[in-house]
Structure formats: structure tokens, C-alpha cells
Amino acid sequence: MSRARATAAFLAAVALLLAGCAQSVDPIERLGRKAADGVRPHGPAGEQAYRHWGLSAPLPAAPRPPSHPLSFRSALPPVVDHIPTADRVVFLTYDDGAEKDPRFVDMVRELRLPVTMFLTDSVVGPGYGHFARLQAVGASVQNHTLDHPAMPGLPYAGQRAEICGQQEKLKSRFGIRPYLFRPPYGTYDTTTLRAAADCGVTAVVLWRAAMTADTLAFRNGEKQLRPGDIVLVGPDEAMGPALRERTARLLRRVQAGGLTVGRLEDYL
Ligand SMILES: [Zn+2]
Known part of the structure; x- marks a missing residue:
């Protein structure tokens, strides 16, 4: 073998070895690197991700959202627990902010x-x-009051302070002005709606279904997920499965229903 050939063979062997090393890197780690490099995490690495999180198939891409969000012609913000849409999407919402799991x-x-x-x-x-890290990877942040009181019956000034105060906090922390509000416990009165409007809220968001520790509970209507449903993944409790496990359980239900996950802010 000539010297040049021997060198070529050696280099080929090194290349093979390096390729082998690259393949032995954890797929999720590779995905993270690709994402960090600005490459959309599609392809084999992206397909590994769903298995890693306990799903049997990738989540389908959400359909293109409406070009204009819903408009409501009312003086007070509308109260919604679902979005009227034929798009096969549901919306995942989380309350309070107690659980701070980096794996989530x-x-x-x-x-x-x-x-x-x-x-x-x-x-x-x-x-x-x-939550800044969550926001950086695509989550959005909205208002759930400063101190989580039950709102009905509280005077206007108190309700306004709870909502406007949290608007200011979120603005200073995240550089955004929230426009969606969820009242604690999902309860409100007309004073809540007036105060919310005066704080710049354009819609009050409840939920039609809630993922509890062990089941999906519906507040009203049909007892299965429908297009446009807003789902609360809760509660934030130290007991029971972790948030990411409750989310995985919900995603399996979403997929079983032929649905995927949409971005609420595209529709409201
Ligand atoms: Zn809450």
C-alpha cells in the first residue's frame, strides 16, 4: 500500500470512528444542539423526542391559525372556555406557577x-x-393575579389592584403586556370583568376540561375533547404525578382524539 493510500485509509477509519461517536450521543442532546444551532428540530432527532416523552407518535403540526384573532363586540372582555373553531386543536394552559421543573x-x-x-x-x-426559560422556548405568559384571591364580591379597587398589579409585574419581568386573564378558581363577577378591561385585558380565559392527577374532568358539555377546547393542566400540587407526566397523559388523550396542540394567543 502506498503511503498516500495508507494515509487515506487511516483518515477514513478516523472518520468512521468519529461518526460512530456522533451517533452514540444522546438523541435529545443532539436535538438540543440542532435547535441551538438554529436548525428546526425535524428529522430523526425530532422524531425521537416524542418517544422520549411517552408518546407513541409525533404531535401533528397545528393547522395555520386564523389570520385575524376572534373579535368580540362587547364592552366587557368575553369569558371563554373554548374557541369556536373547526381546527383540530386544543389549547394547553397552566395556572399559578408553583411547579418549576426544568425537565418541563x-x-x-x-x-x-x-x-x-x-x-x-x-x-x-x-x-x-x-418562566423566562419557558417563554424563551415558546411558552406565553399571562395574568392570574398578584395574590390569588377569590374575586367575586371584592370591591373594584381590590380587584383592579390584583389584576393591574400583576400586569405591571409581568411587564417588568418579561417585557410583555399580558392581555389574557384567568381569575383564581375560575370565578368572577361583573366587577372582575370591568377591572380586567381597565387593566388592558381583552379576554377572560376559563377552561372546559381540566387534567387532574388521574383523569380529564369536563366542566360542561360533551365528555370528550373537541376542537377548540381550552384545557387546564393542573392542579399545581406537590403530590401526584409531575407536571410533565400530567402533560404527557393529556397529550396521549389529545392524540387519541385526532387532535393536536394550538397556540391560544393565535386565536384570541
Ligand atoms: Zn390558580
């Missing part, structure tokens, strides 16, 4: 879940950094 940030990034977080200042406490 990975899940949102790797599955590219367009989730909405309704945050309460006193619950998040010093943990806003976690």
Missing part, C-alpha cells in the same frame, strides 16, 4: 408545545427565571 422546559422545547402559563406573583415568588 425541556419537554416544551422538544415537543414545541405552545403552552400558556397564567402566573400568580405570590406563588411564583422568586422563581420567575424558570
